[in-house]
Amino acid sequence: MRLLIKNIGCLQTPTGSYSHKGSKQGQNVKLIDAAIAIEDGIIKEITQGGKIPAGDFDQVIDAEGKLVTPGLVDGHTHLVFGGYRQNEIPMKLAGAGYLDILRAGGGILDTVRKTREATFEELYDKSAAFLDEMMSFGITTCEAKSGYGLDMENEIKMLEVIKALGENHPADVVPTFMGAHAIPPEYEGRGDEYIDMMCDELIPEVRRRGLAEFCDVFCEDSVFDSAQSKKYLEAARAQGFELKIHADEIEDIGGSKLAGELQAVSAEHLIAAGEEGMDSMAEGGTTAMLLPATSFYLGKTFAPARTMIEKGIPVCIASDFNPGSCPSLNLQLAINLGYLRYKMTPEEILTAVTINPACAINRGELVGTLEEGKQADIVIWNAPDMEMLCYRFGSNLAQTVIKKGEVIK
Ligand code: NIG
Ligand code: FE
Numbered sequence: 001m002r003l004l005i006k007n008i009g010c011l012q013t014p015t016g017s018y019s020h021k022g023s024k025q026g027q028n029v030k031l032i033d034a035a036i037a038i039e040d041g042i043i044k045e046i047t048q049g050g051k052i053p054a055g056d057f058d059q060v061i062d063a064e065g066k067l068v069t070p071g072l073v074d075g076h077t078h079l080v081f082g083g084y085r086q087n088e089i090p091m092k093l094a095g096a097g098y099l100d101i102l103r104a105g106g107g108i109l110d111t112v113r114k115t116r117e118a119t120f121e122e123l124y125d126k127s128a129a130f131l132d133e134m135m136s137f138g139i140t141t142c143e144a145k146s147g148y149g150l151d152m153e154n155e156i157k158m159l160e161v162i163k164a165l166g167e168n169h170p171a172d173v174v175p176t177f178m179g180a181h182a183i184p185p186e187y188e189g190r191g192d193e194y195i196d197m198m199c200d201e202l203i204p205e206v207r208r209r210g211l212a213e214f215c216d217v218f219c220e221d222s223v224f225d226s227a228q229s230k231k232y233l234e235a236a237r238a239q240g241f242e243l244k245i246h247a248d249e250i251e252d253i254g255g256s257k258l259a260g261e262l263q264a265v266s267a268e269h270l271i272a273a274g275e276e277g278m279d280s281m282a283e284g285g286t287t288a289m290l291l292p293a294t295s296f297y298l299g300k301t302f303a304p305a306r307t308m309i310e311k312g313i314p315v316c317i318a319s320d321f322n323p324g325s326c327p328s329l330n331l332q333l334a335i336n337l338g339y340l341r342y343k344m345t346p347e348e349i350l351t352a353v354t355i356n357p358a359c360a361i362n363r364g365e366l367v368g369t370l371e372e373g374k375q376a377d378i379v380i381w382n383a384p385d386m387e388m389l390c391y392r393f394g395s396n397l398a399q400t401v402i403k404k405g406e407v408i409k
Helices: 022-026 088-093 098-103 108-117 120-136 152-168 191-209 226-238 255-261 275-284 292-298 305-310 331-340 346-352 355-360 386-391
Strands: 002-013 029-039 042-047 059-062 067-070 072-074 139-145 172-180 214-219 242-247 266-269 287-290 315-317 378-381 398-403
Touching: 002 346, 002 378, 022 305, 022 346, 067 072, 067 386, 072 355, 088 098, 108 152, 120 139, 120 152, 120 398, 152 172, 152 191, 172 191, 172 226, 191 226, 214 226, 226 242, 226 255, 242 255, 255 266, 255 275, 275 305, 287 305, 287 355, 292 331, 305 315, 315 331, 315 346, 315 355, 331 346, 331 386, 346 355, 346 386
Parallel strands: 002 059, 002 067, 072 139, 139 172, 172 214, 214 242, 242 266, 266 287, 287 315
Antiparallel strands: 002 029, 029 042, 067 378, 378 398
């Protein structure tokens, strides 16, 4: 199967299969009047200046002079969950904080109850529909975390759903085990014992079944402290997992510092990250996975993205799609917030939603740039340039979405 995309006004992409930091974060290639030849789902040739790749094609798409970029990569989602939590909004508007609701047995624990009640099929169908919606917004690869089961049966159920989605859905889905997302009700007041149970039982079982590539922990005031997070992550590393940390989302209790010390692949959220934590991340080669739609939805400040870029930390922008702190899977909204609130440039933002998250979920060799030999994951935007994509707000500007050479939208 040979596909040609011709008449591309501007083909904009970062390059390479590694994450970009510092000034490199803002370097994209821009090819004017370009074309892409695709064969069997792989990019074969890219031309510019009106030149058309040679050969016969089974399908030709006219990009009508528009912007073309790599398919977006959402490096942080909680894609699989039972129920919703719209009941929390009046509590929040009356002044209850995110952690107040969690401490009262709601929040994540409410979703845990609903996820435990849900069958594999119910979770699968709901998440597959979310993935369809994500692809319609231009996302062709995403990460998905467990963490609403919090016991052997239900964490495995969630991870099996993520695995089945990865096998059956056109999107690529990369699994992360997040058993340390909250302390389940049966371990209330016994966080240390819950961590021990995960280190001894759950982490080895997830490894044995090959159900996750990364382990993640919610290192936060009244959830897991820095010492508990360290113990869990060290057990995960000993089992061969790579590490991620939900760090400094509400309070800086040492999560970003720990991420750097453990050379975690990524620290995620970082709204409250301080100098010490950021220096540790730069030192440890840890990527920042920033979630601006969560800052918006929780009414918080925005992570210090510019400082991170100055310190040489690779920056990603992701959705954090979940039923509590960010019930939106529209990564285009996160792009708008990255532009206006983080004050990142359109080029830095494109890197932050393509190659950098691809590398943070170990897919940098396959996706995240438009280059010969990479997977043909491509978006034609209803926009002439990245500036337009960063500026227009609330509309879906993804016009044509191509995954492994197949037109999905
Ligand atoms: O990344 N902070 C922890 N986890 C999610 C929220 C999960 C939830 O509220 O259900 C987050 O914001
Ligand atoms: Fe999250």
